[in-house]
Every structure is written in C-alpha cells, then in structure tokens.
Amino acid sequence: MIKALSITKGIHDWLYSSMSENMAYLVEMILIALVYLAIFAIAGLFLVLIERRVAAWFQLRIGPNRVGFQGLLQTMADALKLLSKELTGTEKADKFLYNLAPYFVIITSLMALAVIPFTQDFHAFDINIGILFLIAISSIGVIGILLGGWSSNNKFALIGAMRSGVQTISYELSVGLSLLTMILITGTLQLSEIVEVQKNGWLIVQGHIPAIIAFMIFMIAGTAETNRAPFDMAEAESELGAGFHTEYSGMKFAYFFLAEFINMFIIAAIATTVFFGAWLSPFGITESIPILGVFWFLAKAMILVFLMMWFRWTFPRLRVDQLLTLEWKYLLPLNLMNIVLMALIVWQNLTIQL
Amino acid sequence: MSYFSDIFEGIKTLLTGMSVTGKYFLNSRKGTITQQYPDNRETLKMFDRFRGEVIMPHDEENRHRCTGCQKCEIACPNGTIEIIWDRGIDEDTGKKKKKIDQFVYHLSMCTMCGLCIDVCPTDAIEWGQNFENSVYDRTALTRVLNKPGSKLMPGVED
Numbered sequence: 001m002i003k004a005l006s007i008t009k010g011i012h013d014w015l016y017s018s019m020s021e022n023m024a025y026l027v028e029m030i031l032i033a034l035v036y037l038a039i040f041a042i043a044g045l046f047l048v049l050i051e052r053r054v055a056a057w058f059q060l061r062i063g064p065n066r067v068g069f070q071g072l073l074q075t076m077a078d079a080l081k082l083l084s085k086e087l088t089g090t091e092k093a094d095k096f097l098y099n100l101a102p103y104f105v106i107i108t109s110l111m112a113l114a115v116i117p118f119t120q121d122f123h124a125f126d127i128n129i130g131i132l133f134l135i136a137i138s139s140i141g142v143i144g145i146l147l148g149g150w151s152s153n154n155k156f157a158l159i160g161a162m163r164s165g166v167q168t169i170s171y172e173l174s175v176g177l178s179l180l181t182m183i184l185i186t187g188t189l190q191l192s193e194i195v196e197v198q199k200n201g202w203l204i205v206q207g208h209i210p211a212i213i214a215f216m217i218f219m220i221a222g223t224a225e226t227n228r229a230p231f232d233m234a235e236a237e238s239e240l241g242a243g244f245h246t247e248y249s250g251m252k253f254a255y256f257f258l259a260e261f262i263n264m265f266i267i268a269a270i271a272t273t274v275f276f277g278a279w280l281s282p283f284g285i286t287e288s289i290p291i292l293g294v295f296w297f298l299a300k301a302m303i304l305v306f307l308m309m310w311f312r313w314t315f316p317r318l319r320v321d322q323l324l325t326l327e328w329k330y331l332l333p334l335n336l337m338n339i340v341l342m343a344l345i346v347w348q349n350l351t352i353q354l
Numbered sequence: 355m356s357y358f359s360d361i362f363e364g365i366k367t368l369l370t371g372m373s374v375t376g377k378y379f380l381n382s383r384k385g386t387i388t389q390q391y392p393d394n395r396e397t398l399k400m401f402d403r404f405r406g407e408v409i410m411p412h413d414e415e416n417r418h419r420c421t422g423c424q425k426c427e428i429a430c431p432n433g434t435i436e437i438i439w440d441r442g443i444d445e446d447t448g449k450k451k452k453k454i455d456q457f458v459y460h461l462s463m464c465t466m467c468g469l470c471i472d473v474c475p476t477d478a479i480e481w482g483q484n485f486e487n488s489v490y491d492r493t494a495l496t497r498v499l500n501k502p503g504s505k506l507m508p509g510v511e512d
Binding site for chain 2: 313
C-alpha cells in the first residue's frame with residue numbers, strides 16, 4: 001500500500017534488512033507519518049503567511065515584513081507565542097469533548113493530505129477509492145467543529161458550530177457531484193490512475209464545457225466547505241466573536257487555525273489533481289525530470305489557493321438563507337444537469353484527446 | 355427563463371468585483387498607503403490638516419500676531435491656555451496698551467478640539483504637525499508659545 005519514495009529506497013531496504021518485516025513496516029509507517037506532520041506544520045505556517053501578505057496587497061497595505069526576510073519567520077514567531085500561551089477554558093465546558101475537538105479537525109486534514117499525489121513516487125497512500133476517501137474524510141472534519149462549538153458552553157460558539165454544520169452538509173453534495181462529473185471521464189476513483197488518464201490532456205481540456213462548469217462549482221463549494229469567506233459564517237468575526245473557536249486559546253486555537261489553512265490547500269490540491277493534471281507538466285515539457293512534478297503540483301495548487309484568497313478579499317459574507325439558496329436552488333440542479341451533459345459527451349466520445 | 359440569465363448575471367457581477375480587487379492587487383507595490391514610521395522618520399511629512407499641537411508662528415524679526423485678547427483662553431474647554439499679560443507703553447502712539455508676557459500652553463491637557471484656533475481674530479495660533487510628544491516628565495509638556503523678546507507684529511490690530 002505504501003509506495004516508497006525513490007529517494008527513500010535506501011532507507012526502505014535498510015529497514016527491511018535490519019529488523020523483522022512487521023517491525024520494519026511499523027517503523028516505516030511512523031517515519032512517513034512524521035514526514036507528513038512536518039509537511040503539515042510547514043505548509044500551514046507558510047499558507048498563513050501567504051494569506052496575510054496577499055490580504056495586505058489586496059488592501060494596499062504591506063503586511064508582515066519585519067520578522068526575518070520579508071516576514072518569512074512571522075508565522076513561526078506566532079506559533080511560538082501560541083505555544084507559550086495558557087490553555088483557558090470555560091467553567092462548565094464538557095472538558096473531554098472540548099479537548100478532543102481540535103484533534104478531530106487536525107487529524108482529518110492530515111489524513112486527507114496522505115492520499116494527495118504530490119508526484120509519481122511521492123504519494124503515501126494510493127488507495128483505489130481515493131476520491132471517495134477524500135470526500136468522506138473532508139466531511140468528518142465538521143464533527144470537530146460541531147464538537148468544539150457544542151462543548152465550549154458558549155452561545156456564540158454554538159451558533160457558529162450549527163451554521164458550520166448546515167453549511168458543510170449542504171455543500172458536500174456539490175463537492176461530491178462535481179467530482180463525480182469528472183469521474184465519468186476517468187472511470188476510476190484512484191488518484192494515481194486519474195493522473196494517468198490526464199496524460200492525454202488535462203481533464204479540464206478533455207471535458208471542455210462540462211468540466212469548466214464542474215470546476216467552477218467545485219471551487220465555490222470547496223470554498224464553502226473550508227468555511228472561508230465569503231462563506232465564513234461559522235466564524236463570522238463581526239457577528240459571533242470568533243465563532244466555534246471563541247473559547248479556545250493557545251495551541252488548541254492554533255490547531256483549528258492551521259487545519260483551516262491546510263483544508264484550503266487540500267481543496268486546491270484535489271482541484272489540481274482532478275482538473276489540472278496533478279504533477280503533469282504543461283505539454284510534458286519536463287517529463288524527463290520526474291522530481292519537478294512536485295514543483296508543478298505545488299505551482300498549480302498555489303494558483304488555486306491564490307484564487308480562493310482572491311475570493312476571500314473580494315466578496316462580502318453571505319447570509320445563511322442566501323447560502324442555502326445558492327446551494328439548493330442553483331449549484332445542485334446545475335450540477336445534476338452537468339452530470340447528464342458530461343455523460344452524453346463521454347457516451348458520444350466528444351472529449352478532446354490531445 | 356430568468357433562472358439562467360440570473361446565473362450569468364451573477365457570474366458577470368462576481369467577475370467585475372474580482373477585476374476591481376485584482377487591479378488593486380497588481381498596483382499594490384506603487385499604491386501602498388502604509389507608512390513604515392520609524393524607518394521613514396526623515397522623509398515623513400504629515401498632511402496639513404493633522405492636529406499635532408498648537409503653535410504660534412513668528413516671522414524673521416521675532417514678531418508674532420497675538421494681541422493678548424484672551425479669546426482663546428475663554429474658548430478653551432479644559433483650561434489648556436493661560437495668557438499672562440501686562441500693560442506696556444506702545445512705541446508708536448505713546449499710550450498704555452495690553453500686551454502678552456507669556457502665552458502658556460499645556461499640551462498635556464489639550465484635546466485638539468481646535469476652538470482656540472477657530473476663535474482667534476488675528477490668526478496668531480495655528481496647528482503644528484509635530485506628533486512625537488512623548489517625554490519623561492510631564493512638565494516638559496507645558497510650553498510658552500511666544501519666543502522670548504518677541505513683539506507684536508505691527509498692523510495686526512487694524
């Protein structure tokens with residue numbers, strides 16, 4: 001199940017030669033988990049910094065540029081500050097659930113990170129139901145938010161959590177159906193095979209009109225699913241304090257905060273994999289250098305992350321009823337029509353194969 | 355069939371909004387409004403309307419425009435201005451006349467409301483743009499605005 005990186009082939013062989021097979025398997029799993037934890041932390045901090053700089057540029061400000069070169073160490077300093085802060089809580093909070101909630105959020109986003117194909121060999125967990133796994137995992141994350149809001153014994157947190165529940169349950173449908181539209185072309189749920197299919201042209205080219213519609217729906221629903229502005233009613237600073245994480249402080253707050261940014265990256269990474277050919281270079285220009293796949297993957301994902309930031313700093317927040325109207329009256333019917341259109345195109349072999 | 359036209363209208367307006375913010379993003383380097391204060395201290399120029407402190411301008415012959423009418427002292431809601439005045443012989447006419455000895459201004463009590471400047475009939479006082487007013491002893495915030503040995507500018511009272 002675990003594809004060893006070609007770089008780590010040596011470590012893999014050494015582990016299997018020096019200890020029993022089960023032991024080596026376990027050690028290897030732990031090592032990979034540690035690598036992904038490191039990626040998680042670094043990517044989270046880096047994304048927070050990018051968000052702050054991009055937000056500043058949209059508002060004609062400068063943004064954090066004092067700590068380190070161009071502010072590169074700013075979020076590290078913030079994380080250190082959060083580590084040293086006291087963990088407060090409300091008096092009558094449900095202590096067990098209150099402490100459990102951040103881990104739900106962070107573990108689900110970490111699990112989703114595992115199935116993302118960064119490049120040909122850099123792919124920790126390549127299961128044959130990859131897309132289904134991603135959809136399932138991303139909807140477990142909302143349990144953490146609901147638990148956090150419920151158990152902190154605060155009405156604003158509860159309202160935020162309930163809004164988040166409403167929102168995520170609605171928009172999951174659109175995320176799932178827009179990915180399903182693309183699966184009609186690929187015919188497989190396995191992420192590595194989805195990438196294989198795209199060697200004849202990225203799916204957004206292959207599927208042309210319905211693929212573009214599916215991409216737009218996916219980006220809207222994905223933004224909503226990560227609780228980001230303009231769909232950030234779970235937090236809604238101007239209405240609910242900080243929403244579901246009002247009562248959290250220190251590192252537990254940082255977990256929620258990091259998970260939000262990692263979720264944004266995961267949505268961008270899914271879109272990259274399903275619509276833009278994951279680690280494939282445009283027109284195969286660097287096909288001979290497989291390690292550049294990571295570069296192409298991250299470049300594409302970053303462009304989509306930037307698009308989500310652009311949404312955030314452009315559009316005002318929606319009301320709850322407007323949010324549900326958008327999903328149930330517009331995105332869902334359009335999505336169903338789009339699936340029929342895509343099915344017709346695949347049936348009649350009208351896809352564009354390069 | 356307004357359903358589909360609504361969708362296209364919606365997408366169009368969203369793209370319009372994004373193009374506006376996109377232009378801001380692309381021009382962010384030139385149009386930055388942030389002042390990086392301690393770094394640009396030499397070149398930083400506050401705008402004219404900034405209310406930093408009350409000053410009394412003097413011309414090159416050390417003459418001000420204050421006649422000592424005390425309207426500013428009466429107008430001030432906090433007792434920020436105290437005018438210590440005297441009667442002296444006017445050089446031109448030889449009559450006794452009111453003149454200021456010290457124009458005392460307590461910056462620590464001033465709320466920058468501007469009533470003294472509005473009420474001044476001879477425009478003797480105006481706003482200064484200095485904003486670095488932190489000191490270790492608050493007595494340093496009590497200032498005498500007229501310079502020592504300064505006189506009234508001729509022709510102000512006419």
